[in-house]
Amino acid sequence: MSVVLIDNLRPFTERDLAMLEDWFKDAEVHRRLEGMLPLGDWYRHVEQHPGYDVWVAFSEGEAVGVIMIEREGQNTGSIAIVVNPSIRGKGYGRAVVGKAMQLPELGTIYKWYAGIEADNAACLKCFQSAGFVLENEAPDEDGYFSLWHIANINV
Numbered sequence: 001m002s003v004v005l006i007d008n009l010r011p012f013t014e015r016d017l018a019m020l021e022d023w024f025k026d027a028e029v030h031r032r033l034e035g036m037l038p039l040g041d042w043y044r045h046v047e048q049h050p051g052y053d054v055w056v057a058f059s060e061g062e063a064v065g066v067i068m069i070e071r072e073g074q075n076t077g078s079i080a081i082v083v084n085p086s087i088r089g090k091g092y093g094r095a096v097v098g099k100a101m102q103l104p105e106l107g108t109i110y111k112w113y114a115g116i117e118a119d120n121a122a123c124l125k126c127f128q129s130a131g132f133v134l135e136n137e138a139p140d141e142d143g144y145f146s147l148w149h150i151a152n153i154n155v
Contacts, residue, residue, distance in 0.1 A: 020066060118139035
């Protein structure tokens with residue numbers, strides 16, 4: 001498998017909604033992230049909440065994913081991603097997560113959290129390959145696994 005490189009992360013803008021709407025035509029994306037619908041309302045929520053940041057990830061000039069990070073306190077961030085359905089399963093998700101966790105503006109976050117549905121094997125594999133570990137071996141009562149990535153910090 002070749003190494004995927006993310007060239008750039010730029011803030012999500014209203015112009016990106018059309019691309020995301022297109023990705024939501026994919027049944028898997030729609031099923032996993034339908035809580036974001038309608039996307040126009042979701043985008044207004046993003047704009048109005050300063051601790052909630054969204055970026056579009058690019059590889060070789062093409063948009064390959066969208067990553068959403070919500071800051072929960074000074075040092076904790078919650079991550080969710082969506083990868084362009086046409087390139088799923090090729091390592092783009094892991095690369096996007098890794099690149100986002102290195103953003104200077106997120107430098108105070110060292111505890112990263114992802115809540116993933118128990119039946120979403122691809123997403124579980126993605127986050128585990130990015131260094132996230134399961135909090136428990138069984139999903140919670142809502143059917144989600146909690147995964148954490150604690151960065152090494154020198155205090």
